[in-house]
Amino acid sequence: MPPDGSQPGRQEIRAAAVKSEGVDAHDRLMQRVDQEQDDVLGTIQLVQGDPVLETRLFEQLVDLLVETMFLELRQRFLEGEVGRDAYLTELAGLAEQCRQAGLLPLSAPTRDA
Numbered sequence: 001m002p003p004d005g006s007q008p009g010r011q012e013i014r015a016a017a018v019k020s021e022g023v024d025a026h027d028r029l030m031q032r033v034d035q036e037q038d039d040v041l042g043t044i045q046l047v048q049g050d051p052v053l054e055t056r057l058f059e060q061l062v063d064l065l066v067e068t069m070f071l072e073l074r075q076r077f078l079e080g081e082v083g084r085d086a087y088l089t090e091l092a093g094l095a096e097q098c099r100q101a102g103l104l105p106l107s108a109p110t111r112d113a
Contacts, residue, residue, distance in 0.1 A: 023078055030071050037064045066103050069094060 040061045047053035073094060077087040098104040 026071070026074060026078060030068075030075065033064055033067055033071060037061065037068070040064065062103065066098055 040057055044054065044057045044061070047057060070091070073082075073087065073090055076082050077084070082090065095104060
């Protein structure tokens with residue numbers, strides 16, 4: 001209940017529920033990526049000596065690590081650790097660094113694509 005003793009409005013309740021669902025979905029995504037990283041790390045040991053499979057798994061691991069960086073940044077935003085403007089600035093900077101390292105496409109995707 002708000003400090004003034006009034007009942008929270010339906011919009012406030014709905015907004016809180018939507019935010020909670022978004023956080024839960026984000027947490028599940030982070031858990032999935034962590035599990036995939038564990039699986040890849042365990043599998044790399046099993047394919048030692050097969051350069052094709054090793055390369056494919058190392059590339060998958062790099063992709064998962066990059067995804068983790070983006071997810072951790074979003075987690076900081078969802079927890080209120082960084083504001084929207086700072087989040088967008090950091091997101092753009094991280095994307096640019098990944099592009100320069102060849103980890104993302106060179107051009108930003110468009111909504112039409």
